[in-house]
Amino acid sequence: MPDIKNFLFRTFLRxxxxxxxxxxxxxxxxxxxxxxxLSSIRHTALGKDIGLQKIKTYDDFRKAIPITQYPFxxxxxxxxxxGEQRVMSTDRVQWFGxxxxxxxxxxxxxxxxxxxxRKTQVSGTFYSLSRLHSLxxxxxxxxxxxxxxxxxxxxxxxxxxxxxxxxxxxxxKNIPLPFRSIYVPDNVLITHPSWQYKIxxxxxxxxxxxxxxxxxxxxxxxxxxRKIREETPFKNLREIWKHYRIFFHGGVNFxxxxxxxxxxxxxxxxxxxxxxxxTEGFFGIQAEVKGGDLLLLTNTxxxxxxxxxxxxxxxxxxxxxLEEIExxxxxxxxxxxxxxxxxxxxxxxxxxTSTDPFRFRITGRTxxxxxxxxxxxxxxxxxxxxxxxxxxxxxxxxxxxxxxxxIRLSDKGKMQFVIEFxxxxxxxxxxxxxxxxxLQNENSNYAQKRNNDLALTSLEVIPAPTGTxxxxxxxxxxxxxxHKVPRLVNGREMIEEILALLQTGL
Numbered sequence: 001m002p003d004i005k006n007f008l009f010r011t012f013l014r015x016x017x018x019x020x021x022x023x024x025x026x027x028x029x030x031x032x033x034x035x036x037x038l039s040s041i042r043h044t045a046l047g048k049d050i051g052l053q054k055i056k057t058y059d060d061f062r063k064a065i066p067i068t069q070y071p072f073x074x075x076x077x078x079x080x081x082x083g084e085q086r087v088m089s090t091d092r093v094q095w096f097g098x099x100x101x102x103x104x105x106x107x108x109x110x111x112x113x114x115x116x117x118r119k120t121q122v123s124g125t126f127y128s129l130s131r132l133h134s135l136x137x138x139x140x141x142x143x144x145x146x147x148x149x150x151x152x153x154x155x156x157x158x159x160x161x162x163x164x165x166x167x168x169x170x171x172x173k174n175i176p177l178p179f180r181s182i183y184v185p186d187n188v189l190i191t192h193p194s195w196q197y198k199i200x201x202x203x204x205x206x207x208x209x210x211x212x213x214x215x216x217x218x219x220x221x222x223x224x225x226r227k228i229r230e231e232t233p234f235k236n237l238r239e240i241w242k243h244y245r246i247f248f249h250g251g252v253n254f255x256x257x258x259x260x261x262x263x264x265x266x267x268x269x270x271x272x273x274x275x276x277x278x279t280e281g282f283f284g285i286q287a288e289v290k291g292g293d294l295l296l297l298t299n300t301x302x303x304x305x306x307x308x309x310x311x312x313x314x315x316x317x318x319x320x321x322l323e324e325i326e327x328x329x330x331x332x333x334x335x336x337x338x339x340x341x342x343x344x345x346x347x348x349x350x351x352x353t354s355t356d357p358f359r360f361r362i363t364g365r366t367x368x369x370x371x372x373x374x375x376x377x378x379x380x381x382x383x384x385x386x387x388x389x390x391x392x393x394x395x396x397x398x399x400x401x402x403x404x405x406x407i408r409l410s411d412k413g414k415m416q417f418v419i420e421f422x423x424x425x426x427x428x429x430x431x432x433x434x435x436x437x438x439l440q441n442e443n444s445n446y447a448q449k450r451n452n453d454l455a456l457t458s459l460e461v462i463p464a465p466t467g468t469x470x471x472x473x474x475x476x477x478x479x480x481x482x483h484k485v486p487r488l489v490n491g492r493e494m495i496e497e498i499l500a501l502l503q504t505g506l
Contacts, residue, residue, distance in 0.1 A: 005142050013130035017123070021357040026298040030322050033303045034058060034336075041340050046076055046088045050342065062319055067307075067334065067343045070108050076340070077109055083160040088340025091115045097167040097279035098154065110279045112170065116339040119301035121171050124282025127297055128248070128275050135289045136271065144212025144243045145184045148172065149202075149220045152193035165191065167279040168216070184209045195479035203227035211241040217251035217484070218261065219399065223470065225264070236266025250275045252484050253362070253383055258291075260396050260422050276362065280346055281337055284360065293359040298322070301338040306331035309349055312366060319343075327352045330363055330378070349378065370488050372404035373413055373456060375446040377439075379487055385438035392434055393425035399469040402488050403495040405460070415439075415459040418498050420468050432461040464502060472498055 038061070042052035055061050066072075077096075079087045087093075091113035099108050133139050151166020153173065163170070169191040175183065183190075185205040192198050207228050214221060228240070237244045247261060247270070254274060262270065276284035276294050281302045284294035296304070304322055309330035311317035325331060333346045349364035363380035370377040382402055390396060399420040406413055417435070425431040436458045440447035449456045469485050475497075486494060 003140070003143070006140055009142060010133055013126060013133055017126045017130040019127075019131045019134045021295045021298075023356040023358065026296065026358055027323055029298040030303060033299070033301065034061075037301065037303055037336055037338055040090055040338055041088065041342070044086050044088055044090060044340060045079070045084075046073075046340055046342070052342075058321060062305075062321075065343055067317075067319070067345065068341075069345050073341070077111065080111055081109075081157055081160055081162065089113050089116070089338065091338075093160075093162055093339075095170050096157070096162055096164045097170060098151075098164055099167070099279040108279075109164065110167075110341070111339050112167070112279075113339055114174075116301060116337065117170070117174065119338060120281045121167065121277065122176075123300050124275070124277055124285070124297055125171075127282075127300070128273070128285040131285050131287075131295070132246075132271070132273055132289070139246070139271070141213050141246070142182060144182070145206075145209045146182050146213040146215055147185075147206050147209065147211045148183055148190065148214075149216030149224065150190050152195075152198075153191045154193045167277075184211070199224055199227055203231065207232055207240065209241075210243060212243040213246045213248065214244070215248040218247075218249055218254060218257040219252060219484070221247075222257075222398070237264050238266035245269055246271045246273065248273050248275060250277060253379070253487075254291075255383055255387055257398075259390075260398075278346065280341060280344065281335055283333075283335075287359055293353050293361055296322075296358040296360060298358070303336040305334040305336070305343065306350070307334065308332075309364075322358065325352055325355065325358075327355055332366055351380070365488075370402065370404055370415070370490055372406060372490060373449050375443060375449055375456075377402075377415075377443055377446055377488065381439060381442040381446070382488060384442050385435055388438045389431055389435040393427075393431050394423070395425040395431065396422040398422045398466070399464075399485050401469075401486060401495060401498070403492055404490065406492075412453060412457050414457045416462060416495060417459060418462045418464050418468075418495060418502075420464045420466060424463060428461055428463060432459060435459060435461065462499070462502070464498070468498065468501060472501060 038052060038055060041047045047053065050065055055064065076087050080093050085092060088111055093111040093113055095112040096109040097112050099110060150168035150172050153163060153165035153169050155164050157164060172187055172190055185202050189198065189201055189205065202224055232240060234240050244265065245267065249272060254272065258272065261272065271289055272291060274286040274291065274294065282297060282300050283302065284296050287293045287295045306320045306325050307317050309332055312332045319334070328351065330349050330351045333348050333350055334343050335346055336342050345366065347366050348362055349366060350360045351363045352358060352360045361380070364378035369379065386397060397419055400417060402415055402417050404413060405416050439459065440450055473479055473485065489495065
C-alpha cells in the first residue's frame with residue numbers, strides 16, 4: 001500500500017517548490033525580487049535616508065545606492081530595539097538573528113520579520129527538500145525522526161519585545177505544526193542558550209529515538225556523537241539508529257568531514273546534502289545527490305549582486321547582477337533583502353562553475369583569507385590542498401586553523417597549520433611537505449613566494465590533541481550556534497592563544 005503521507009508531501013513539494021533552476025527562470029525571479037523588495041522597503045526610514053524612493057531602474061540603484069556593511073545599520077538596529085516601527089522593513093520585526101560568522105569580532109543582530117522568515121528560511125528549506133526528493137525517489141523524512149542541532153534563544157529585549165536568538169533556533173520555534181513531531185530533541189531543549197547543558201541532555205534524548213535524518217553543523221554533531229558513544233559504544237550510526245540515512249549539513253565546509261561521516265554512517269546508501277543558509281537568507285542548495293556544486297536560490301526574497309574579488313575594497317570596484325556574472329571568477333556576494341538589508345556584504349566569496357543553470361562553490365571569505373606576503377590565499381586553496389594530502393596519507397582532520405609566521409630580519413616567513421587530527425598521518429614531516437606542494441599547485445602567488453624559499457619557507461604543521469579547538473572556543477564563550485572556528489587568519493592572536501593551550505597541556 002502506498003505511503004499516503006509521502007505521496008502528498010512529494011506532490012506539495014513538486015508543485016509548491018518546483019525544482020526548476022534554468023537561467024531564464026532564475027533571471028526572471030531576480031528581476032521580480034528586485035521590484036518587490038524595493039517596493040516594500042522604499043517607504044521605511046532607511047529607504048528614505050538612502051534615497052530608495054528616487055530609484056526606478058537597476059541602473060539607478062547601482063549608481064546611487066551605497067554598498068553597506070554591518071556598522072552602517074547599527075543606528076537603525078538601535079531604533080528597532082527601542083520599539084520603533086518601519087525602520088528597515090514595513091513588517092514588524094519579531095526577532096533579531098544573532099550571528100558571528102567567525103569566532104572573532106562582536107556579534108551582529110539581523111532584523112527578522114515573519115514574512116522574511118517565511119519567504120527565505122522556510123521557502124529555502126522546502127526548495128532543498130524538493131530538490132532532494134526529485135533526485136532520489138526513495139527519500140523518506142516523514143517516517144523517522146530528524147535529529148537537529150540548533151543554536152539558542154537568548155533573551156527578549158525591552159521595550160520592543162523582540163526575541164534574540166540564532167536563526168536556526170528561531171526556525172525551530174516557528175516550524176509548521178504538521179512537522180514538529182518528526183524533530184528531536186524537543187523545542188525547549190534544542191533552543192536552550194547553554195551549549196554545555198544541551199550537549200549532555202541531547203545525547204540522552206536522541207539515543208533512543210528512531211533517527212533517520214540529521215541536520216546541522218558537522219562539528220557540533222560530532223561533539224554530541226562523542227557524548228553518546230561514551231554511554232553507548234558504537235562503530236557506526238546504524239548500530240544505534242538502524243534507519244539513519246541522510247545528513248543535511250551547512251555552516252562549514254563539509255569536505256574535511258566527509259570521509260569520517262561516511263565511515264560513521266555504516267551504509268553505502270547515505271546521503272549528505274548541503275544547504276547554504278545564513279542569518280541573512282537562504283542562498284543555495286546542493287545540485288546533485290553526490291555533492292559538489294550548489295544551485296543558487298533566486299526566488300527567496302533576496303536580490304543578489306556580485307563584486308569581483310580582485311576589485312573588492314577598491315573605490316572603482318565593479319558591481320554586477322546575476323545576468324552579468326561569468327564562470328570561474330571569484331565574487332564577493334552582496335544581498336538586498338526584504339528585511340531591509342541593502343547591498344549588504346555577506347562576507348562570502350562565491351565562484352560560479354556554470355551559468356546555465358547558476359551553479360557555484362563557496363571559495364572563501366572576505367575576512368577569512370591570508371595575504372601576509374602577497375599570496376592572496378583563499379580558503380578553497382587550503383581546503384583542496386588538505387584534501388589531497390589527506391588522500392595520499394590516509395589521514396583525517398577534525399578542526400584546523402592557519403596563520404602566517406611573519407617575515408623578520410632574522411627569519412623568512414611561513415604558514416603555520418594547527419591541526420586536530422581524527423587520524424594522524426604516520427609521518428607528519430612528509431605530510432607537511434605534501435601539503436606545501438599541493439598548496440603551491442593551488443595558488444600560483446604562494447608558489448612564487450615559495451620559489452627557492454625566496455620569501456617563505458615550507459609550511460609547518462602543528463598537531464593538536466582532540467578537544468583543543470573545543471576548549472579554545474569555550475574560553476571565548478563561543479560554543480554552539482552560529483560560531484565556527486576561523487580557518488584562515490591574517491593575524492597571530494588566535495594561533496598564539498591555541499599554542500599557549502598546547503604548552504599548558506590544555
